[in-house]
Amino acid sequence: xxxxxxNTYSDQKPPYSYISLTAMAIQSCPEKMLxxxxxxxxxxxxxxxxxxxxxxxxxxxxxxxSFNDCxxxxxxxxxxxxxxxxxxxxxxxxxxxxxxxxxxxxxRFKVLMADPLAMAAxxxxxxxxxxxxxxxxxxxxxxxxxxxxHLPPVAGYNLGAxxxxxxxxxxxxxxxxxxxxxxxxxxxxxxxxxxxxAGYPLHGQLGSAWPHVYGTGAADTTAPISMASDxxxxxxxxxxxxxGGQTLPAIPVPIKATPASVAxxxxxxxxxxxxxxxxxxxxxxxxxxxxxxxxSPGAPSDALTSxxxxxxVAVH
DNA sequence: CTCTGTTTAATGATGG
DNA sequence: CCATCATTAAACAGAG
Numbered sequence: 526x527x528x529x530x531x532n533t534y535s536d537q538k539p540p541y542s543y544i545s546l547t548a549m550a551i552q553s554c555p556e557k558m559l560x561x562x563x564x565x566x567x568x569x570x571x572x573x574x575x576x577x578x579x580x581x582x583x584x585x586x587x588x589x590x591s592f593n594d595c596x597x598x599x600x601x602x603x604x605x606x607x608x609x610x611x612x613x614x615x616x617x618x619x620x621x622x623x624x625x626x627x628x629x630x631x632x633r634f635k636v637l638m639a640d641p642l643a644m645a646a647x648x649x650x651x652x653x654x655x656x657x658x659x660x661x662x663x664x665x666x667x668x669x670x671x672x673x674x675h676l677p678p679v680a681g682y683n684l685g686a687x688x689x690x691x692x693x694x695x696x697x698x699x700x701x702x703x704x705x706x707x708x709x710x711x712x713x714x715x716x717x718x719x720x721x722x723a724g725y726p727l728h729g730q731l732g733s734a735w736p737h738v739y740g741t742g743a744a745d746t747t748a749p750i751s752m753a754s755d756x757x758x759x760x761x762x763x764x765x766x767x768x769g770g771q772t773l774p775a776i777p778v779p780i781k782a783t784p785a786s787v788a789x790x791x792x793x794x795x796x797x798x799x800x801x802x803x804x805x806x807x808x809x810x811x812x813x814x815x816x817x818x819x820x821s822p823g824a825p826s827d828a829l830t831s832x833x834x835x836x837x838v839a840v841h
Numbered sequence: 842c843t844c845t846g847t848t849t850a851a852t853g854a855t856g857g
Numbered sequence: 858c859c860a861t862c863a864t865t866a867a868a869c870a871g872a873g
Contacts, residue, residue: 542863561845585864598846608873609845629855629862715846 539572539738543582543589545627546572547596548697551614557600558613561587571738595621595634614697622697 539546550567551559559567563582568575575582590596599611622632649724 544863581865584866587846588848588865589863590845608843626855631856631862633862 536574538574541627542629543586544593544595544630545622545697547574547586547589547612548614548621551596551612556611558611560607560611561590561609564612584790593634594618594636 528809541549546568547564550564551557553567554563564586565579568586569579590612597600597613597615599613601607601610605611615636617633618634621632621634623631
């Protein structure tokens, strides 16, 4: 038993792949997309392990962003100054870690050539960007037309049918991941917990069940747990929504929970405790991006309009 | 120059 | 054991 000296569990490597971590970061923000630097920040804020050797893991993470089709690059708009593009999750990548392990996916997510984006990318990378932008514009316009408003950063987040981004939360959402093991005092947290308990220290106490996560509600800059925000209603681990459906709405918020598909999960809590009702803006208090989101309502709304009409599947 | 982003290659780790 | 996925290193180009 390793003596918990100065190097406590918090300094251990979290049981998540870079893909998981990146997906968490992206899902954690209301816009569902982040610039690279914000992804870094998210990870470093929550996982002390990644406050060291930044050169190494950030290079790896960048490699993952480029290499894996589950991440898509969304160009900045003129009103969104800054460096680099935004990164988002591919609408159809859904539950890549449905096996419960956040270290290794069942299959690598690959877009097919039927995917217009893939085709554009295959032909000319530059055209893919154009395609994305156009899809963006179309979606944003349609959303605007439907709502007749300017899509405020947070309100737009909860748009209904008009907005691609509804209330569904990716299985990647850190809220979901945390919820699986953190919520459920009774011990309903199965999948993630089991997969984690293998090779990672998990004490019985829920309060310390996340040793690798930093500052549980401490007076620090981040509040990893409480950031669950309004994900609660859908915070249940909805599995097999993706691989069962096959035909997914190719929209940022890809998967819709049909009554049938959730039926088997009815035993799980359908609402979450009060601490979830935080403002999404509190997600990253240290983030200038979040602050910018508030000041410029136009920008974040773009996040709602990730490229649509993308067809892709996990490669077999 | 630094930060992003892409790409190739080698190596480790894991699942079937 | 092999196929596949993940990690790491490194070279390189381009943008800001």
